[in-house]
Amino acid sequence: xxxxxxxxxxVGHARRIAGYLMRxxxxxxxxxxxxxxxxxxxxxxxxxxxxxxxxxxxWLYAIAANKLKDWRRRGYAEDxxxxxxxxxxxxxxxDDVAELARLADEVTxxxxxxxxxxxxxxxxxxxxxxxxxxxxxxxxEGVSEAAIRQRVSRGLASLRQRIxxxx
Amino acid sequence: MNDRATSDFFGALAVELHAAAxxxxxxxxxxxxxxGGVAAAALLTAAVLVALTVLGGGDTSEPPSAAASxxxxxxxxxxxxxxxxxxxxxxxxxxxxTARGIGPWQLEASRSTRLADPESGEVYQPEGLRCxxxxxxxxxxxxxxxxxxxxxxxxxxxxxxxxxxGPSRRRSGAKPVLVYGRVPRRATAVRILVxxxxxxxxxxxxxxxxxxxxxxxxxxxxxxxxxxxxxxGENGRPGSRGIGLMPPITRH
Numbered sequence: 001x002x003x004x005x006x007x008x009x010x011v012g013h014a015r016r017i018a019g020y021l022m023r024x025x026x027x028x029x030x031x032x033x034x035x036x037x038x039x040x041x042x043x044x045x046x047x048x049x050x051x052x053x054x055x056x057x058x059w060l061y062a063i064a065a066n067k068l069k070d071w072r073r074r075g076y077a078e079d080x081x082x083x084x085x086x087x088x089x090x091x092x093x094x095d096d097v098a099e100l101a102r103l104a105d106e107v108t109x110x111x112x113x114x115x116x117x118x119x120x121x122x123x124x125x126x127x128x129x130x131x132x133x134x135x136x137x138x139x140x141e142g143v144s145e146a147a148i149r150q151r152v153s154r155g156l157a158s159l160r161q162r163i164x165x166x167x
Numbered sequence: 168m169n170d171r172a173t174s175d176f177f178g179a180l181a182v183e184l185h186a187a188a189x190x191x192x193x194x195x196x197x198x199x200x201x202x203g204g205v206a207a208a209a210l211l212t213a214a215v216l217v218a219l220t221v222l223g224g225g226d227t228s229e230p231p232s233a234a235a236s237x238x239x240x241x242x243x244x245x246x247x248x249x250x251x252x253x254x255x256x257x258x259x260x261x262x263x264x265t266a267r268g269i270g271p272w273q274l275e276a277s278r279s280t281r282l283a284d285p286e287s288g289e290v291y292q293p294e295g296l297r298c299x300x301x302x303x304x305x306x307x308x309x310x311x312x313x314x315x316x317x318x319x320x321x322x323x324x325x326x327x328x329x330x331x332x333g334p335s336r337r338r339s340g341a342k343p344v345l346v347y348g349r350v351p352r353r354a355t356a357v358r359i360l361v362x363x364x365x366x367x368x369x370x371x372x373x374x375x376x377x378x379x380x381x382x383x384x385x386x387x388x389x390x391x392x393x394x395x396x397x398x399x400g401e402n403g404r405p406g407s408r409g410i411g412l413m414p415p416i417t418r419h
Contacts, residue, residue: 010184014177014180018177085184093175093414099176100176
């Protein structure tokens, strides 16, 4: 991944990532920690990105989702990448907290879909957002209808988990 | 697209990333480039405003050259890869000026480039969004933030935008913040309105003929709680619903 790609990811997704993490954690301080850790990790892992992992946004959201999963498991936000880079997580002002809360409310379906693997994202977008029939999507994707149903189901389950932590 | 400026957290985090990339080079990658990239990421937002320094972009932290401290004439076209720091896209100088406590600045317009996943073709930034970027040509010593910008429209105030460029959160205090943006050609004034205070007028800058509108800029000192900026037409009436300013200007 080139520096320009990292640049564009930060430009286009820092706030959406923060909103996603705020929505998932409900805690501005944790969301800020995880946002900082996500981008620090992306900076460190930049050379490891391969296009067969999916779109760069998917890769970035996958990092964020992993940081979120770690937080749920450990009970605290990991700061390994930040420590390695000696990044100080900026303190939050009252305005920042309010902004993160607002961002959490503005997490859109598109933003959440970014976190999914490409096949699930395509299926969910077609089925849920475009209201297309499973069979029609299957024809377009060149797979069975059952496969599309499975992708939609898995995608929805993944979104439920990422939004609220419950299945 | 939306019309919200970044909070301090995002700008400060970008500065942290920038500094981290500069002090810990790794492998053979030019980390200055990454730093510049991460820093520049905070400059050119598709949906939000971000701000941080790009003046140290590349492998060097040298200040801008003396030649670079003089604004170019309005209408000057800067090819991609030229200028200090090197422009990422072809850009046109649309306004210049000098603000007290901030120094000379140069406002440039450009168009966003299309960014898409090479495998799936999925577009995550469309081509052709209007971008506005401001460069401080001789920033004060304590002024960390050297540039700022935004791509996209402010849908609730067509033709009118609000951007801010000011010091980093740790150095904010009462230091001036530059408020600037696009304004429709028919505007006769742009004012910052603060509850209970006298309005602050911004200077209008006529854009080049190729520009779809004009521009404005004004330096203000925080705090101005509840401040909004709006443009006014010949009849003296507000031209839009106005746009709220963001911290550190509005911080109490």
